[in-house]
Amino acid sequence: MADFTFNISLGRVAEFYWRVKNADPSGSTLVVAALATSGLETDAVLRDKDTLADVVIGSTNEVPAGNGYARKSLTAADLNVVVPDDVNDRLDLDIPDQTWTSVLVASGGWSKLVVAYKPASASPDSAIIPLTCHDFVITPDGSDVLAQISAAGFFRATPV
Numbered sequence: 001m002a003d004f005t006f007n008i009s010l011g012r013v014a015e016f017y018w019r020v021k022n023a024d025p026s027g028s029t030l031v032v033a034a035l036a037t038s039g040l041e042t043d044a045v046l047r048d049k050d051t052l053a054d055v056v057i058g059s060t061n062e063v064p065a066g067n068g069y070a071r072k073s074l075t076a077a078d079l080n081v082v083v084p085d086d087v088n089d090r091l092d093l094d095i096p097d098q099t100w101t102s103v104l105v106a107s108g109g110w111s112k113l114v115v116a117y118k119p120a121s122a123s124p125d126s127a128i129i130p131l132t133c134h135d136f137v138i139t140p141d142g143s144d145v146l147a148q149i150s151a152a153g154f155f156r157a158t159p160v
Contacts, residue, residue, distance in 0.1 A: 006130040008050045013131045013155045016117035017093050021079045027121040032072040032098050034063040037109030052116050053125035063110055068103030094153035103140035110138045115154055
């Protein structure tokens with residue numbers, strides 16, 4: 001298990017982030033979805049998925065809504081301005097830490113968080129593009145769940 005960028009988003013994560021930050025189009029968001037431990041496919045299988053619907057169409061499932069879990073939507077106001085790090089020749093993108101309140105045991109184990117681009121507020125899962133996937137292994141116990149994907153950010157672009 002490891003963090004990865006979905007193949008569909010290679011070279012595109014910063015652009016999708018920028019689009020949300022600049023409301024282009026209006027209503028676009030980043031989505032944070034948790035994947036359930038039970039039935040989770042391998043990283044090699046998941047990385048080839050092209051939509052959020054594809055991610056959960058095999059044996060992989062999103063954590064069931066309810067019991068303290070719901071997808072998170074991040075809008076322009078939640079995101080930092082995109083500023084390249086010219087000293088280190090890279091671009092780090094971050095999202096705020098996410099908190100789910102009083103997540104019950106009944107939600108089941110969690111193994112990964114997916115950050116995805118949703119082009120409009122009414123977009124179905126078949127239009128949501130998965131960007132990155134991050135290991136996040138927890139077993140809810142009724143307390144709050146806090147997710148910090150990485151202190152450096154959820155995505156880093158560097159020159160080849």
